[in-house]
Amino acid sequence: MLRKDFLRLSALCGGGIFSVSTFARANKPLEIEELVASSGIDGSMFNYADAPIKKVRVGVVGLGNRGTTLIEMLNWLVRNDHCEIVAICDVQKKHIERAQSRISKFQNTSPQVINGSSNENAWMQICNPDLADLLLIATPWRWHAPMATYAMEQGLHVATEVPMAYKAQDILEVIKTAERTKRHCIMIENCCYNGEELFVLNMVKEGVFGDLTHAECAYIHDLRELLIHKEYYHERWRLNHHLERDGNFYTTHGLGPVCMYMDILRGDNLSHLVSMSSNEAALSNALRESDDPVMNAISNKVVCGDVNTTLIKTEKGRSIMLQFDVHTGRPYNRLNKLCGTGAVHYGYPSRLYIDKHDGDWHSWQDEASYKEYLEKYAHPMWTKLREQISDNEQGHGGMDFVMMFRLIRSLNHGVALDLNVYDGALWSIVGALTDKSVAEGNQRVNIPDITNGKWQKEAEHPVFREL
Ligand SMILES: NC(=O)c1ccc[n+]([C@@H]2O[C@H](COP(=O)([O-])OP(=O)(O)OC[C@H]3O[C@@H](n4cnc5c(N)ncnc54)[C@H](O)[C@@H]3O)[C@@H](O)[C@H]2O)c1
Numbered sequence: 001m002l003r004k005d006f007l008r009l010s011a012l013c014g015g016g017i018f019s020v021s022t023f024a025r026a027n028k029p030l031e032i033e034e035l036v037a038s039s040g041i042d043g044s045m046f047n048y049a050d051a052p053i054k055k056v057r058v059g060v061v062g063l064g065n066r067g068t069t070l071i072e073m074l075n076w077l078v079r080n081d082h083c084e085i086v087a088i089c090d091v092q093k094k095h096i097e098r099a100q101s102r103i104s105k106f107q108n109t110s111p112q113v114i115n116g117s118s119n120e121n122a123w124m125q126i127c128n129p130d131l132a133d134l135l136l137i138a139t140p141w142r143w144h145a146p147m148a149t150y151a152m153e154q155g156l157h158v159a160t161e162v163p164m165a166y167k168a169q170d171i172l173e174v175i176k177t178a179e180r181t182k183r184h185c186i187m188i189e190n191c192c193y194n195g196e197e198l199f200v201l202n203m204v205k206e207g208v209f210g211d212l213t214h215a216e217c218a219y220i221h222d223l224r225e226l227l228i229h230k231e232y233y234h235e236r237w238r239l240n241h242h243l244e245r246d247g248n249f250y251t252t253h254g255l256g257p258v259c260m261y262m263d264i265l266r267g268d269n270l271s272h273l274v275s276m277s278s279n280e281a282a283l284s285n286a287l288r289e290s291d292d293p294v295m296n297a298i299s300n301k302v303v304c305g306d307v308n309t310t311l312i313k314t315e316k317g318r319s320i321m322l323q324f325d326v327h328t329g330r331p332y333n334r335l336n337k338l339c340g341t342g343a344v345h346y347g348y349p350s351r352l353y354i355d356k357h358d359g360d361w362h363s364w365q366d367e368a369s370y371k372e373y374l375e376k377y378a379h380p381m382w383t384k385l386r387e388q389i390s391d392n393e394q395g396h397g398g399m400d401f402v403m404m405f406r407l408i409r410s411l412n413h414g415v416a417l418d419l420n421v422y423d424g425a426l427w428s429i430v431g432a433l434t435d436k437s438v439a440e441g442n443q444r445v446n447i448p449d450i451t452n453g454k455w456q457k458e459a460e461h462p463v464f465r466e467l
Contacts, residue, residue, distance in 0.1 A: 032168055032433070036448040039172045043454035044179050045421050050157070052414030053133050059087040059126035059156070060111075061147060062139035063095040064234055066161055070138055070188075071099055073404040075106045076388050083408045086132050089114035089123045092234065123147060129155035134411065136188075137161055140237035145170035152183040159188045159407055162252040163428035166241075171425045171432065175450060178421040186407060186417050187424025189256040191334065192463070193406065194399040196350050197257040198379030200338060204261050205464065206377060208354070209340030212262055216337035217254030218323035222330060224286040228295055242304040246277050247435035248324035249304070252427040254334050255322055256419075260461055261338055262318055265422055267458035270320075270447040273312045273430065275437035277305030282327040310434050312447070322430070381406070381463065409467040418462045422451050 058074065060067055067090070077083045085103055088111045090096050096113055103111060112131065116122035126132055127150055135151040137144055137160040145165035148158045164187045165171045178185040191197060203209060226232045227239040241249055262268055280302050287299035306327040312320040323335070336347025344353040351364040352373055365373065382389070382398075385405060389398035410417050430447065437445045449455065 032436075033446060033448045035168065036172065036450060039176055041172065041175050041450060041452055042179060043422070043452035045175075045182075045184075046451070046454045046457075047416045048182065048184070048420065049414055049416045050182070050184065050411075053411050055081055056083040056408050056411045057086040057131065057133045058083050058136055058408075059089070059132035059134070060085060060099070060136045060138065061089045061123040061126060062137060062143070062161075063088060063090040063092075063099040064138065065232070067095075067136075067138035068098060068102065069400060070136055070161075070404065071102055073400045074408075076391060076401070077404065077408045078107045082412055083134075084109060085111045087112040087114060087126045089116055089126055091116040091120055091122075093117055124150060127151045127154035127156055132156055134159060140234060141166050141241070142237075145174055148174050148185055149177040152177045152181045152185060155181070155183070157184040157186075157411065159184075159186050160424070162187055162189055162424075163250070163431055164424040165428060166245075166249065166431055168429055168432040171429050172450070175421055175425050184411075184417055185421040185424070186419050187252065187428065188403055188407065189252050189419065189424065189427065190396060190399045190403045191253040192256045192260055192419065193402040194257070194397070195378070195382050196336060196347060197260075198382055198463070199350075199374060199377055200336065200345050201257070201260050201461070201463070202377045202379045203343065203345075203373070204338075204340075205460070208343050208373075208377065209261075209338065209345075210342030210355075212318055212338065212340045214319045214321075214339040215258040215261060216321040216323075216335045217258045218325070218333060218335045219248075219250040219253045220323065220325045220328075220330065220333040220335075222328065222332075223326040224283055224329070227283070227326070228286060228290050228292070230292065242283060243298065243301045244303060245435050246304045246308075247275060247438045248308045248310055248322065248431050250324055250326070251310075251322060251431045251434070252424075254336075255320070255427045255430060256423075257334075257336065258320055258322075258338070259423070259427060260463070262314060262316075262320075263458065263461070264314065265420075265426065265451060265455045266461060267456070268314050268316045268318070269449060269451075269455040270426060270430065271313045271315050272444050272446045273310050273433055273437060274442055274444050275308060275310040275434035276442045277309075277438050278307040280305050280327070282306050282329065286327075305438075308434060308438070310430070310437070312430070324434075379463075380466075406463070406467065413467060415465070415467075416462060418465075422454075425450055 134157045144160045284299045284302045287295045308324040310322040333348045338345045433445045
């Protein structure tokens with residue numbers, strides 16, 4: 001299985017613009033800006049609003065770990081007639097059956113079942129505007145771009161799991177398709193909806209941080225056991241990326257919220273990056289120690305370094321440190337650090353420093369003062385949805401529900417979505433560019449303007465809009 005996926009991935013990468021073979025052949029920097037310039041991207045999906053959809057008909061493809069959670073997140077929205085799950089598809093029958101059972105607990109109607117076990121393109125049947133309005137994609141990464149572009153071509157809106165895609169060319173294709181078809185394509189980045197991140201964002205909006213200068217963010221999550229597990233990820237798809245690439249594969253959980261703090265694409269933009277990976281040690285150790293001989297045999301094949309660190313500069317001169325580590329045994333962390341002239345925040349656990357010029361340069365706000373800030377600056381959306389959040393606690397402490405609520409209700413109201421196709425594309429393209437910087441010996445890589453200059457217009461972030 002692993003070998004099959006490995007070969008398939010290699011074949012796919014062979015057609016990609018950042019493949020190792022391409023580097024070897026071209027032996028010169030790839031012109032990402034030229035690629036963007038020739039793509040004809042016009043930025044027309046900024047603030048795009050489509051006709052209201054009274055009850056959103058949702059099709060879900062990929063019913064694994066994440067697809068199952070996303071279905072649960074629709075529970076309240078289905079019960080309140082804001083949407084209906086009309087079709088589900090997976091290539092594994094047992095995952096389809098699990099999804100059917102979950103849906104039957106809160107929805108009176110049964111979704112159409114599309115079993116892809118003998119045809120991995122069976123999902124295309126969902127992409128029929130007579131059946132569905134929205135395709136929710138929670139499959140392995142290589143499917144995100146083909147599924148998203150095909151669904152939009154057929155007239156559906158798309159919500160794809162993170163990242164939008166992992167090759168720059170695919171990401172540009174998604175943008176172009178969204179612009180041509182005038183369909184929404186949102187990358188559903190749940191961490192943008194977490195209580196702590198929204199609290200920090202609200203403080204930024206209210207001026208608590210003064211001028212922003214620097215942020216640090218990450219995806220630090222010990223995934224070794226899950227990557228190696230025989231069944232956790234379908235055909236160990238996620239492990240295969242670690243045998244093929246070196247860079248930051250999972251940029252968006254950390255970078256998404258930081259881009260919101262810094263008004264990226266709403267007055268500022270990411271300019272360039274430099275990326276460096278450490279040596280690899282922890283995942284190969286785990287593979288060697290596994291009791292599965294297939295895993296032992298590939299223990300010397302891991303390409304991705306344990307810790308990838310990327311520095312990003314913004315057009316306004318701010319800096320961002322972005323990290324990726326799913327190999328090292330340590331507690332989960334997204335860092336969530338933000339520095340400004342008036343305040344500093346560190347996450348995990350959440351701490352706040354207010355620069356009061358009172359000579360105390362060493363103390364975080366004490367518990368009582370922190371609580372006061374939390375109460376004063378809790379994001380109104382989080383306060384409004386408190387009851388429903390506690391009803392849906394299984395979704396990463398509430399953020400998954402808030403994200404799905406905002407998506408479905410925006411479609412119901414026919415307003416622009418909180419995150420547009422350029423947000424998801426930018427946060428994802430950074431991943432592809434880290435691969436490139438690492439492969440080129442940690443060289444500077446320019447981050448192309450994927451908005452045709454539209455990022456320069458200052459605007460309040462749509463997550464502050466009431467729904
Ligand atoms: N936002 C988050 O917090 C979060 C958390 C976990 C995963 N994810 C994302 O969700 C996606 C899925 O991850 P996962 O952990 O659920 O993986 P998974 O392997 O558990 O699930 C993937 C599912 O897709 C199915 N599938 C594969 N190819 C298919 C095809 N051609 N047609 C239909 N179904 C197909 C598999 O059978 C499997 O059920 C990934 O993009 C991942 O990055 C996001």
